[in-house]
Amino acid sequence: MNLKELASHIGATTHAANPGDLERNVHGVQTIENAGPEEITFLTNPRFRKQLAGAKAAAVVVGQILDDLSLPQLVHPNPYAAMAKASSLFQSYRHAFQGQSPLAFIHPDAKVHPQATIYPFAYIDQGAQIEAGAIIYPNCYIGIEARIGARSILFPGVTVMTGCQVGLDNIVHPGAVIGGDGFGFAPTAEGIEKIPQIGAVRLGDDVEIGSNTTVDRGAFDDTTIGKGCKLDSHVHVGHGSQLGDYSMMCGLSGLAGSVKTGKRFVGAGFSGIAPGVELPDGVTAGAMCGMLTSQTEPGLYHGMPAVPANEWRRQAIAVSKLPELLKTVRTLTARLEALEAAAKT
C-alpha cells in the first residue's frame, strides 16, 4: 500500500514537499525512533517533536501541518486514532491452528458453526453455541447454553460460564472469566447464606476484555457490558452492573455490584465504584478514586470519597500546606493571646 492509498484509508490529507514521495509503499507503523523507510510514524505528543529531525520513516501522521519538516505528512484531526487505524491495516493476529480439533471436547448438543475454530483442549459444553469465524483457543471452557458471537476470539484459558453471551467481534484475552458467580451473600447469626446468582453476563459487540479480568454474573438481572467497551487486564465488574457503551476500564479498576454507568465511562487504574451507584454519560473516575455516591454531572472525579477533580486538586494542595497551616495557627493564637492580655491591662 502506498502513502496515498493509506491516507485515503485512514481519512487523512497528505502534505509533501515532493509529491512523488507519496508513491512510496509502506507496511507498518512504528515509533519515531524505530520506524524504517517502509514504515510510517506518528506525532501525538509535542514532546517528541524534536525527534522527527532524525526520523527515517516514510511519513509521519500529524494533527496539523508542520511547516519546517521535509518528511511527508499524513494530516488528520485525531492523529492518535489515525495512527491506530493505520496500524490495524497492517497488523492482524496470527493463528497457527485451523478447524475443529479432535483433541477438543465438544458436547454432542453444542452448536458449533463449521467455520468456527476450536483448538485442542477447549471444552464446549451442552447447548453452547459458537458462531461463524469465532476462534476458541486451548484451555477455554464455554459453558452450558453460552453463546460466542461471530468472529470473536477467545485466547487461551478463557472461561465463559452457563448461559453467558459474548457479542460479535469480541476479543477476550487469556484467563478472563465471564460469568463466575457474583458476590451475593446474606450474613446471619449462624453463618453466611449464599444467594444463587441466576442472572447471566452479556457482552455487547466489539468488546475487548483484558487478561485475567472477571465479569461476574448477576444475582437476578444480567450483568451487561455495552457495545464497544474496552476492559484492561485485572479489571473486576460485579454482579448486575451495567457498563455503558464505549466505556473503558483500566487495569486494577472495578465496579461493585448493581452499578450503572452512562456511556463513555472511564475508570482509571485502581478506581472503584461502590454498590448501586448510578452515573450519567461521560464520567471519568480518576486513578485510585472511590466513587461512593451517585453523580448527576459528567466530568473527571478524584479522591476517596470522590469529588469533582478541581475540588480534589484544591483539597490536595490544601493538605500539602496543612503542616504549615498548623504552625501559622499556633502563631496566631500566641499573638492573639498577647493582644488579649494587652487589652485587659
Add this chain to the structure above:
Amino acid sequence: MNLKELASHIGATTHAANPGDLERNVHGVQTIENAGPEEITFLTNPRFRKQLAGAKAAAVVVGQILDDLSLPQLVHPNPYAAMAKASSLFQSYRHAFQGQSPLAFIHPDAKVHPQATIYPFAYIDQGAQIEAGAIIYPNCYIGIEARIGARSILFPGVTVMTGCQVGLDNIVHPGAVIGGDGFGFAPTAEGIEKIPQIGAVRLGDDVEIGSNTTVDRGAFDDTTIGKGCKLDSHVHVGHGSQLGDYSMMCGLSGLAGSVKTGKRFVGAGFSGIAPGVELPDGVTAGAMCGMLTSQTEPGLYHGMPAVPANEWRRQAIAVSKLPELLKTVRTLTARLEALEAAAKT
C-alpha cells in the same frame, strides 16, 4: 412447593388476606419488577416499597407485616437471608458431565472417590485425593497430595497446588489459584534470595472462592481460610495469613502475609491489611482502607492509614473544608495584623 411449605422451609410466618392464596405453588425468586405469578419476591430495601403495588409475584418476603398490602407476605426478621434461603431451594448448578473422563489425566497414585466427577482435561497429580461428590471441571490442576473435600465444586481452570486442602462443600470459581508460592524474598547486596514456601493452604468447610482469586501458600506456617468464609473475585490472600471463620472479602481486596483476622472480618473493595497485622473479631475494613497496624477494637475502619470510621468521616469533612479554612486563616492574620498595628499606635 406451595407458599405454606416454603414459609416453613425458610422459617418465616405467613400473613395473607385470603388464606387460600398460601396454597399457590411457586418455583423461583425474582425482583419485584420481574417476578411472575409463580415466583416470590422480596423487600429488603424500603426504597422499593412503592414498586410492590404493581407486583405480579405470588408473595413477598418482608421483615415485618405491611398492613396495606394485598399480596401474601412471608415474614422473617432477616428478609435478605430468608430470600437467599428460598432462592437456594429453587436453584442449583447444572453439570452436563458425569463420571470420570478418560480424557482427564489421573495419576495412578491419586485417590479419586468413585462418586467424584472428573471432567476432561482435568489433571489429578500423584497422591491427590478427591472425595465423594466432588466435581472437578476442565483445565483444573490438583497438585501432589492435595485434597479436595466431599461435595466441593472446582469450576474450570482452578489450580490447587502441592499439599493444599480444600474443605467440604466448597465452591471455587474459575481461574482461582490455591497455594501458589507466597511472596517471600530476602534482598541482598547481590540480588534477591528466594525463601522456599513450605507451608500449604487449608480452606475450611463451606468456603467460597471467587474467580481468579489467589490464596498463597505459607512460608512456614499454613495459610488458613476459616469455616464459612466467602471471597469475591480478584481477592488476594498472602502467605501464612489466617482468615477467621465467616469472614468476607470483596473484589480487589487483599491480606498481605502473616495477617491474622478475627471471626466475621469484612474487607471491602480495595481494602488492604499490612503484613503481620492482627485484628479482633468483627472488624470491617472499609473500601480502599489501608490497615497498617493491629487493632484491638471491633467495628468499621476507613482511610489510609486506617482509623475508626467516625474519625475518618470527621477528617474527610474537615479536609473538604480545608481550602475555605486556608482563606479564613489568611483573613484572620490580616485582621490580627491590623489590630496589632492599632495597638502599637
Add this chain to the structure above:
Amino acid sequence: MNLKELASHIGATTHAANPGDLERNVHGVQTIENAGPEEITFLTNPRFRKQLAGAKAAAVVVGQILDDLSLPQLVHPNPYAAMAKASSLFQSYRHAFQGQSPLAFIHPDAKVHPQATIYPFAYIDQGAQIEAGAIIYPNCYIGIEARIGARSILFPGVTVMTGCQVGLDNIVHPGAVIGGDGFGFAPTAEGIEKIPQIGAVRLGDDVEIGSNTTVDRGAFDDTTIGKGCKLDSHVHVGHGSQLGDYSMMCGLSGLAGSVKTGKRFVGAGFSGIAPGVELPDGVTAGAMCGMLTSQTEPGLYHGMPAVPANEWRRQAIAVSKLPELLKTVRTLTARLEALEAAAKT
C-alpha cells in the same frame, strides 16, 4: 548436612558453647516454635527473642552473637537472607511427571529440547522454543515463536503469548499471563479504535512471576522485566513498561503503560505508577501510593498523589489534627471579633 557444613554453604560463622553440637545433622528450616531437633531456626525480628528460650532447634541463625544463649548460633550479617539460602538448600519443588506427554499438543514446527518436560494438556504453538530443563505444567499455552528459557518452570495454566520470551531459571506461578495485549485504544467520535500491540514481553533471567499476574505486551516497544525481578500474585504491568533489575512488586500493585523504573524498585501493595512515569534506582512506592509524576530522588514515597514519605507522614498527622484545628480557628475568630469590637469602642 551438619551445622558446620551448612554454615559454610550459607557463609555464616558459628558460635557454640559445645563445639561438638556443630556436628549435628539438620534437614530443614522452621520457625522458632515449630523447629525440631534436626532443623534450624532463625531470629530476624527481635520481637521473637524470648521464644528462643524454649526452642528445640539444632541451631539459630542470628545477625550477631547472642551471649546468653545455649543454642548453637549461625551468625550472618543478613540473617534473613542466610535463612533463605539455608532453606533453599533443603527444599526444592517436586514434579511427579517427566518427559514429553503424548497428551500434550506440540506443534510440528515447535523446538522442544529433549530435556524439557511437557505435561499433558500443555499446548506448544508453532515455532515456540522450549529450552533444556524447562518444565511446562498442564494447561499452559506457549504461543507462536515464544521462547521459554532453560530450567524455567511454568506452573499450571500459564499463558505466554506470541513472540514473548521467558528468561533462564524463571518461576511462573499458576494462571499468570505473559503478553496479553496492552491497553492501547484511541477514542474517536464514532467509537474506540484499537491500537495493535506489536511489541512483545521479555522476562530477564531469575525472574519470578506470581499467580494470576499479568504482564502485557507493548504497543510498539517491548515490555521488559529486568534480571532477578520478583512479582507477587495479582500484579499488573502495563504495555511497554520497563521494570529495572532486582525490583519487587507486591500483590495488587501495578505499573501503567510506558513506565520506566530504575533498579531495585519496590512497589508495595495497591501501589500504582501512572503512564509514562520515570523513576531513578532505589525508589519504593509505599502501600496504596499513587505515583503520578516522574521522580529524580530515590527513597520511600507515600500518598496519592505520592510525595516523599516524611512529607506524607507530616500531612497524615496534620490531617488527623484537622477537626481540632477547625475548632481552634472558630475560637480564634470569635476572640478576634471580641477584640475588634472592643477596639472600636
